[in-house]
Amino acid sequence: MSMVAIDLSGVSKTYGDKVVVDGLSFSVAPGECFGLLGPNGAGKSTIARMVLGMTSPDAGKITVLGVPVPARARLARRGIGVVPQFDNLDPEFTVRENLLVYGRYFGMNTREVKAVMPSLLEFARLESKVDARVSELSGGMKRR
Missing domain, CATH: 3.40.50.300 (P-loop containing nucleotide triphosphate hydrolases)
Known part of the structure; x- marks a missing residue:
């Protein structure tokens, strides 16, 4: 690094x-x-x-x-995270579905996203919310 x-x-x-x-x-x-x-x-x-x-x-x-x-x-973006002022999450999608969509923005295929999803959910402390719709999450959970 x-x-x-x-x-x-x-x-x-x-x-x-x-x-x-x-x-x-x-x-x-x-x-x-x-x-x-x-x-x-x-x-x-x-x-x-x-x-x-x-x-x-x-x-x-x-x-x-x-x-x-x-x-x-594109390579550089893989190593950084950004928290925008306003989220662009789809409120009707679940946390899992939003992660799949965002993974595609970074050039990852579905298999790659699914492979890293458990660690991402653990990092954000959202394991129990993976199937919750974004509209059901608190503001802090959406940011994570």
């Missing part, structure tokens, strides 16, 4: 004439809890999209677990 989980060096992003991120540099150590805070329009979502490889920076360098982003973003 890399000694740095996330590393941004001189990262910049503009949209038209508007500078959204201006030469940002920071590192996050493995196991460190890290959050982006700031007012609306400060560039938090843009930074998150760049770290995930969904948006390319105009300048600078980003690595996630030593993997260059956006060049190898």
Whole structure:
């Protein structure tokens, strides 16, 4: 494992004439809890999209677990987790069904998702809720 989980060096992003991120540099150590805070329009979502490889920076360098982003973003995303402000879970699906759908987002087939599902449920302390519909879960359970 890399000694740095996330590393941004001189990262910049503009949209038209508007500078959204201006030469940002920071590192996050493995196991460190890290959050982006700031007012609306400060560039938090843009930074998150760049770290995930969904948006390319105009300048600078980003690595996630030593993997260059956006060049190898799909590989990098396999090693990180993101808790969005709002969940995108299907409330009519069960926890199991939502895990299968999200696994597909990360390029996993059904067999692969089913193989890791027990450890994911244990990690999130949701083993007893695997067949519960998301609409039945508390807000904290949905976040997990």
